[in-house]
Amino acid sequence: MSSISQLNARSRQIFRHIVDTYVETGEPVGSRTLSRKLAQHLSPATIRNVMADLEDAGLLFSPHTSAGRLPTEAGLRLFVDGLLEVGRLSDDERASIDAQCVSSGRSLPQVLEEASSTLAGLSRSAGLVMAPTSDGGLKHIEFVQLAPGRALVVLVTEDGLVENRIIEVPLGLPTSTLTTAANYLNAHLAGRTLTETRQFIVQEAADQRAALDEITSRVVEQGLAVWAEAAGSSREGYLIVRGQHNLLEDVSALEDLERIRGLFQALEARDGMLKLLDATQTADGVQIYIGAENPLFAQAGCSVVLAPYRNSREQIVGAIGIIGPTRLNYARIVPMVDYTAQVIGRMLG
Structure with a gap:
């Protein structure tokens, strides 16, 4: 059964009642129950014949514990595609x-x-x-001194994602170096995607070394590496x-x-x-x-x-x-x- 249009009006009415009852209670429905519910008066025998046809079509099945019927997954799909009347939110x-x-x-x-x-x-x-994981732009990067030889990198993307990573830094590194590294990255990389950042690392490596001292340059590179790691690990x-x-x-x-x-x-x-x-x-x-x-x-x-x-x-x-x-x-x-x-x-x- 590939289309609800292949069901006649009587079969459609019975099928809808069975699905509605299943959604409401989870229980199988029998012919006698249906004969009392249907607006059109049909005998239980007539309903059983229709239910048997629907079962042959693969839309209903009879669980071993009951003589009633439940919709199959194929039946639910047909119902959703052809009979579902979407409601409105309150x-x-x-x-x-x-x-x-x-x-x-x-x-x-x-x-x-x-x-x-x-x-x-x-x-x-x-x-x-x-x-x-967004490959969106970087909004902000910050380095925070944690302990000798360790710093926290805080990365915030433009869509609100926050990543924290711990990196190793040279012992005795002054806080001002971390500030310089963060300022450099925020000035040059804000708004770039991860892909653009990787290109930047390759293209601007020489300029970066010229603009920063060696230790600050190493912190910058570690910051970039940890950003790439953060994006890659949850990509x-x-x-x-x-x-x-x-x-x-x-x-x-x-x-x-x-x-x-x-x-x-x-x-x-x-x-x-x-x-x-x-x-x-x-x-x-x-x-x-x-x-x-x-x-x-x-x-x-x-x-x-x-x-x-x-x-x-x-x-x-x-x-x-x-x-x-x-x-x-x-x-x-x-x-x-x-x-x-x-x-x-x-x-x-």
Whole structure:
């Protein structure tokens, strides 16, 4: 079954009721229950025939514990693509998201953590944010003397990311040398990307040695090296997940618990999560991955609703969304995730 248009009106009505009930309760639905709910009077026998046809089409299945039916992952996909009526956020939900996504002096990672927590709370699922390390410009660099032979390098990028690294410096190095090195870097490198910085190191090495004394030049080079290391070590990005405990609320059997454990392991699979982020690079709007559609969560039986967010240059720089059971309330979750991504994008602008 590739299109909802292949279902007649009766099949569509019955199918919708089964999915709606599954989303609401997680329980299978029987023909007698449906015959009482449907506006159009149909006998239980007629409904059973329709349900059997839907099962043959791969849209429903009958769990071994009940004679009722549940939607398959293929059925949920057909429902999402053809029957889902996306709702609207309430004023309170919008206000909550707005409040958490306003920077008010916080760094970008802090804002993203709050956004992830807010989505987790509103959806009663796990909120996630994926963001690649920015190759954006350097806003500020500072050297702080820690102890003889050691200094702290503080690196701040234009999009709010802060990196701290400890470097070794010559014993007895005066504080004024650290200040000179920082001033030199801030004057010459502010706004450059990592790629541009590497080019600068090569092209301006001779001039740098001429402009600075040997010890200051060494501190400058170490500062540049630690910046490259900081960007390179997290270049694949970082992942923020909040609200994992929400996924345990509906666990009623050992089998479910094992699936959730599998999900937690999947969340720790950094490479897989970043592949999911890569999938949003060519996406337009909210993406929904149901169960096995996303290999990362296939064994956990979970769905992911994900939306990319963009910077001021309309480049996709990350994604935000939620992870939950396949019986997510997609009609409510989709606009929630979409709006949060838009708010973060406006903040980055």
